[in-house]
Amino acid sequence: MAESSMVFLLGVAVWGIWSSLGLLKSGCSYFMEWELVSLNGVSIEVSLIFDWMSLMFLSFVCLISSMVLYYSGGYMSGDSNMNRFLYIVLGFVASMLMLILSPNLVSILLGWDGLGLVSYALVIYYQNEKSAAAGMLTALSNRVGDVAILLGIAFMVDLGGWNFLFYVGGSPLENSLVLWLVVIAAMTKSAQIPFSAWLPAAMAAPTPVSALVHSSTLVTAGVYLLIRFSPSLTGTLISDILLLIGCTTMFMAGLGANFETDLKKIIALSTLSQLGVMVSILSLGGAMLAFFHLLTHALFKALLFMCAGSIIHNVGGTQDIRNMGNLVGSLPLSVMCINLANLSLCGIPFLAGFYSKDLILEVAFMGPLNVICLLMYWLATGLTVCYSFRLVYYSLSGSWNLSCCTCVSDEDTLMSTPMSVLSLGAVMSGAALSWLIFPACYMICLTPVFKLSVLFVTLVGGTIGYVLNLVSESCNLKSLGSYHKTVFFGSMWFLPFLSTLGVVPGGLSLGGLFHQISDSGWSEYHGGQGIYFNLSGLSQVLQVIQENSIKIYLLVMLVWMVGLSLMI
Template sequence: MNLSSMVFLLIMAVVGLVVSLSLLFSGCCYFLDWELISLNSASVEMALVIDWMSMMFMSFVCFISSMVLFYSGGYMSGDYNMGRFMYLVLGFVLSMLLLIISPNMISILLGWDGLGLVSYALVIYYQNEKSAGAGMLTALSNRVGDVAILLSISLMLSLGGWNFYFYVGEECLASGYVIFLVVLAAMTKSAQIPFSAWLPAAMAAPTPVSALVHSSTLVTAGVYLLIRFSPSLAGSITSPILLLLGCLTMFMAGLGANFETDLKKIIALSTLSQLGVMITILSLGWATLAFFHLLTHALFKALLFMCAGSIIHSVGDYQDIRMMGGLVSFMPISVVCINLANLALCGFPFLAGFYSKDLILEVAFLNPLNEICFWLLVLSTGLTVCYSFRLVYYSLSGDYNLSSVSSVGDSDTLMTWPMLGLGLGAIAGGSVVSWLVFPAPSMVCLTLFMKLLALGVSLVGGFVGYLLNLMAENYKLQSLSLYPVVVFSGSMWFMPLLSTIGVSQRVLGGGLVYTQLGDGGWSEYFGGQGIYGALMKSSGYLQAVQENSIKVYLVILLVWLVGLLLVV
């Protein structure tokens, strides 16, 4: 099943890419629509849109999914529930594909809820308390977005239908509310502030799932939805709010990754940072550029997680980077691939991330940004390189630091071959997609300072990330003097705490009281149970009357006579 699914997805990826290129060069778009039911002159329809953007994204999703399934054959080989895992991953991919090709809010909800449901099942896959808590946080955070999609569906009834293609760019009160709700849904799915806590918590899922989730499926669904709604975002009141939140998310994630020691959480925070980059450029009105970065990011981020999984699998299931070290001598293929993905993430020239990230920064500098967003963007770029080189320092270079004897090496070919396939994408993917999507070069006019700013902060970030950690070995206790700053920065600005304890005590505690007093108390007494009791009692009386008992008739006669006497 594993091999057949992988081959099928790989064929789908090739077919999708060919169809996407033909649609891109011909400028065609196919819209398939069939009516299911008509409600108050508004048709509930099942619709599919086949254009170059949807088919190219589908191709990337299928390619990465096929590599992940191949990789899972090695990573999950000792798991007892391998079949269940594969079915869950395939359900995840199917939900994402449905979301990609749906221009209809109702069919989008099917894919959107499918992603939420299957992601919960995958996060709690390792059945322990930590996974259960992470799964609940993920499900409840995404539920906010699900409710926003449901509300937008109800609002779109007043517009006459649910195909949002027909209403994009329309200016009316209902469409304004719909855009706000769609932005809210996208923020929850893409983990922007204040919904960021669930994304690092979702690392409780198996590593192949993390490679799929953080590259091309769950977290990118919100960005993709905003790309589709981008014509309505231009000039709306939500754009500046989205810009600020995207920059803040980027900065917060970059800062948190520099204090994190869990290998998977560092990569998860880097995903959060890159989602902030996409949301930022999207809010400035460059939807195609955000889509370009979405594709290139998918390639090197899947590779990064696969390399992390290979390392974790090999060093005895450790995830603390301080317990690693010197892995370049034992795992050359994994180390080469993770360095390749790291450099692509940093925007190293001519790798996948360079073509999209450098263009995004230059276009952002060209736009009239405010001072706060400008410096957040610049500092976040430096922090990305900083935590990447810190990761290299702690885990890949230096001395061998494992606390136990372990057979460390790249022995499993089922895990190394998919990494090499994605490594090729991390090298050439950016340039190829750039030539296809942007055949004409973009004209960017910047001053010399602005042009060299991105390169300068990247070099400084790399220097700080490697050398400062090298020097910090002798000054480890110095961080105690800045303990509050370290805790605040390393805990994502207390967002996980506020999202769990604060919500559970205040919001969910209040909900429990309301449920006990209202829904399970007075509402039940005067509602369902009360009506049920009254009906049962009345039916008992009626049944007694219909039994033709002489006692009943005597009682009725007696009551009638007493009433008659009282009247007289």
């Protein structure tokens, strides 16, 4: 089953990229619509749009999904429920494709809810207490976005239809309530502040799922929706708020990753940081730049997770980077691929991430940035390189911290082949996509200070990330002297606590009290159950009356005569 699904997805990916190039050259797009329900002049349709953007993103999703399915054959080989896992992953891909091809909020809701449901099933896949808590946090955080989409559908009735492509860029959607609701939904799906806590928690899912979720599916759905609505966002109050949220998210995630020791959570926080980059440049009017970075990021982030999965698989299942070290001699292929992905993430010339990330930073520096956002851009760029080189030191080039009996090798071709394929994407996709998406060059006009600032913070961040951890092995850990600050920065500014137990003090007890008094109390007595019992009693009376018993008629006549005599 895995082989046939992989071949089918590869075929769809080839068809998608070929069709996308044809539509990009011709400037055409195809719109298909099926009417499901029509009532009182209001019709509900399922719509699909085939333009160069949707087909190009579809091809990347299918390519990465096919590689993930092939990779899962090696990583999940010992799982007794392999077929169930593959069916869930294919449902996940189908939901994402539905969302990509939908220009209609009603049909988008199908893919949007499908992503939320299947992501919950994947996060709780290992069926332990930690997975259950992470799955509940993921599901409840994404339900906020689902409610926002439902309310957006309700408020779009005034516009006469739900095909939002007919309204973006015009007055009906600018600063409207629908636009605010769409932005809130996108923030929950792409885990922007204050909805960021679920993204590292979702690492409880199997690593192949993480490679798919954090590269091209679940977390990118919100950014993709914002790209579709971007003509209505430019120059509005919403875009100013999004800029601040995106900059704060990428700074917070970069800072938290430098204090994290879980390998998968470090990569998850790097995803969160790059999502902040996409949201911030999108708010500045660079929708095509955000889409460009979305595609390049999908390739090297999927590669990064696959390499992390290969390392975790080989070192006995541990995810703590402090228990690894000096893997460069034992896992040469995985180390080469993870270094490629890390350098691409840092924006090192001339890898895939450089073409998108460097262009985003330069366009942002030319835009109307305030000092705070400019500073956060610089710090986030430096922190990205810092945690990447910290990861390189602890897991790849530091001292050997594994057991002497650990068998580490790169011999599993089911895992190494997809990594080799995506490595080509991490090297060449940036240049190829920049030629395709931007046939006319951007005119960058910056002073030498701003032009060299990105290179400077990259060098400083890499030096600090590697040398500081090299020194910390022979010295006492300075972070233990400032324990409270370390906990604050390392826990994403207490967002996981605020998202679970800290929203309302005693929230669970208060919710139980409300449930006992309201849901199971007065509203139950006077609501559904009360109406049910009253109707049941009345139906029994009617049933007795309909039996045509002479006793009933005599009783009714007696009551009527007594009442008549009392009236007289």
